Amino acid sequence: MVLLYEYEIKIKVENLEKIRKKLQEMNANFLGVIEELDIYFQHPCRDFRRTDEALRVRIYNNKLELTYKGPKISDKIKAREEINIELRHEDLQKIVELLEKLGFKKFLKVKKRREVYRIGGFEVNLDSIEDLGDFIEVELKSACKDEKEASNMLTNFVEKLGLEPKSILKSYLELLIERLRN
Amino acid sequence: MVLLYEYEIKIKVENLEKIRKKLQEMNANFLGVIEELDIYFQHPCRDFRRTDEALRVRIYNNKLELTYKGPKISDKIKAREEINIELRHEDLQKIVELLEKLGFKKFLKVKKRREVYRIGGFEVNLDSIEDLGDFIEVELKSACKDEKEASNMLTNFVEKLGLEPKSILKSYLELLIERLRN
Numbered sequence: 252m253v254l255l256y257e258y259e260i261k262i263k264v265e266n267l268e269k270i271r272k273k274l275q276e277m278n279a280n281f282l283g284v285i286e287e288l289d290i291y292f293q294h295p296c297r298d299f300r301r302t303d304e305a306l307r308v309r310i311y312n313n314k315l316e317l318t319y320k321g322p323k324i325s326d327k328i329k330a331r332e333e334i335n336i337e338l339r340h341e342d343l344q345k346i347v348e349l350l351e352k353l354g355f356k357k358f359l360k361v362k363k364r365r366e367v368y369r370i371g372g373f374e375v376n377l378d379s380i381e382d383l384g385d386f387i388e389v390e391l392k393s394a395c396k397d398e399k400e401a402s403n404m405l406t407n408f409v410e411k412l413g414l415e416p417k418s419i420l421k422s423y424l425e426l427l428i429e430r431l432r433n
Numbered sequence: 434m435v436l437l438y439e440y441e442i443k444i445k446v447e448n449l450e451k452i453r454k455k456l457q458e459m460n461a462n463f464l465g466v467i468e469e470l471d472i473y474f475q476h477p478c479r480d481f482r483r484t485d486e487a488l489r490v491r492i493y494n495n496k497l498e499l500t501y502k503g504p505k506i507s508d509k510i511k512a513r514e515e516i517n518i519e520l521r522h523e524d525l526q527k528i529v530e531l532l533e534k535l536g537f538k539k540f541l542k543v544k545k546r547r548e549v550y551r552i553g554g555f556e557v558n559l560d561s562i563e564d565l566g567d568f569i570e571v572e573l574k575s576a577c578k579d580e581k582e583a584s585n586m587l588t589n590f591v592e593k594l595g596l597e598p599k600s601i602l603k604s605y606l607e608l609l610i611e612r613l614r615n
Contacts, residue, residue, distance in 0.1 A: 296478030297536065306535065319531045334531045336524055349501045349516045353488065354479065 258391040258401040260409060260418045267377055267385040271366070273412050279370035287311040289361040290347065291424065295354025305424075306355065308346055315340045359431070361423050373408055380423050382430065387414065440573040440583035442591060442600045449559055449567040453548070455594050461552035469493040471543040472529065473606065477536025487606075488537065490528055497522045541613075543605050555590055562605050564612065569596065 264270060292306045299305055303322035308315070314337065321332030338346055347357070362381035367374065372393030378386045389408060391401050406416040421429070446452060474488045481487055485504035490497070496519065503514030520528055529539070544563035549556065554575030560568045571590060573583050588598040603611070 294535065295476075304534075317531070319534050321534065334527055334534065336527055336531060337521055339519055342518055345516055345518055349499070349518060352486075352501050352503065352516065353476065 258398070258405060259388060260405045260416060261386055261388045261420075262409060262414050262417060263419060264377075264385045264387050264414070267379065267387075270387060270412055270414070271377065274368050274370065274375065277370060277411075279368040279375065282367040282369055285311055285363075285365040285367065287361075287363045287365065289363075289424070290357055291359045291361070292350055292355040293358045295356075306350075308343070308350075310340075310343055313340050315343055315346070317346060359424065359427055361427060363423065372404075378423075380427075383423060383426055386419070386423075387412070440580070440587060441570060442587045442598060443568055443570045443602075444591060444596050444599060445601060446559075446567045446569050446596070449561065449569075452569060452594055452596070453559060456550050456552065456557060459552060459593075461550040461557065464549040464551055467493055467545075467547040467549065469543075469545045469547065471545075471606070472539055473541045473543070474532055474537040475540045477538075488532075490525070490532075492522075492525055495522050497525055497528070499528060541606065541609055543609060545605065554586075560605075562609075565605060565608055568601070568605075569594070 288310045290308045292308070293299060294304075294306070297304075305318075305320040307318045307320065309318060310316075317336040317338055319332075319334045323331055351357075360381075364379045366377040368377070369375070369392075372391060374390045374392050376388040376390075378388060380386065387409070389405055391405055409416045419426075470492045472490045474490070475481060476486075476488070479486075487500075487502040489500045489502070491500060492498075499518040499520055501514075501516045505513055533539075542563075546561045548559040550559070551557070551574075554573060556572045556574050558570040558572075560570060562568065569591070571587055573587055591598045601608075
């Protein structure tokens with residue numbers, strides 16, 4: 252068995268245009284834009300924040316998905332049970348209505364515009380999140396078994412882009428919930 | 434605006450084969466067989482029997498559907514709000530699992546084998562319902578504005594098939610629930 256690890260760094264960005272230019276200078280491959288809207292629902296009689304679950308409707312490009320996320324399986328790895336159901340793109344209104352009829356309530360939307368680049372062994376995402384701002388996510392795509400080595404590669408890469416390698420561990424959803432509370 | 438009414442009669446049948454033969458003698462058009470499995474779910478914190486709602490997963494032929502049925506809109510007509518979501522046929526296991534993760538519980542299955550015939554202005558369904566038995570449903574397909582006339586046409590037709598025109602008004606689901614209670 253070959254274990255492949257995923258290494259990723261996410262950083263808040265003040266000037267996205269500067270990084271976009273830098274990537275162009277470095278001859279990064281532009282792969283395209285993904286527009287994504289996530290709608291998260293509250294359960295009619297269960298506190299999802301307490302149970303660490305989520306129910307999400309996602310629209311991206313021409314797809315519509317209904318997803319249940321179970322609680323984190325372990326604290327050490329970022330793994331959860333996920334059940335993904337593909338719906339017809341035109342049924343967005345209907346699935347929201349059906350969930351609302353069952354007592355689920357919309358509680359948060361995450362609207363993301365993502366530009367995807369590939370350069371060397373890295374995938375670079377430039378994310379604009381409504382109500383949160385801009386972020387860069389860099390993922391090491393080449394197989395790398397050594398965590399320290401991977402971390403160094405990522406750090407060097409983002410420093411070349413002129414950024415401080417201070418990674419944010421929280422998801423956009425968590426950041427938005429935090430923002431709502433403050 | 435043209436109003437089209439639907440007139441239907443449903444009768445419990447002891448000998449389906451006899452009726453099948455009769456229909457053949459009458460040169461009825463055999464349109465095909467539909468195999469249908471309905472799974473009904475209980476809400477995690479709402480009594481659907483009290484609220485007169487239903488949540489159903491239906492598999493028929495190559496289709497899979499998730500349906501919410503709202504309470505009857507009026508006592509006089511057989512109308513309910515219905516929200517129908519088409520899923521991918523291969524996702525049966527996944528949608529059941531997702532609903533169960535959210536606290537919905539399977540409480541009843543309705544398994545139906547339906548033979549569909551067309552003869553004159555009538556559609557005839559020969560239904561075999563697991564745990565309930567055999568039924569014939571006859572629907573008047575031609576436009577008919579007069580309820581009395583429609584009723585007479587249906588009565589005459591089922592009498593020609595050698596049946597007593599004693600219509601059952603309850604749905605198969607209601608009959609199965611009744612059976613469970615007794």
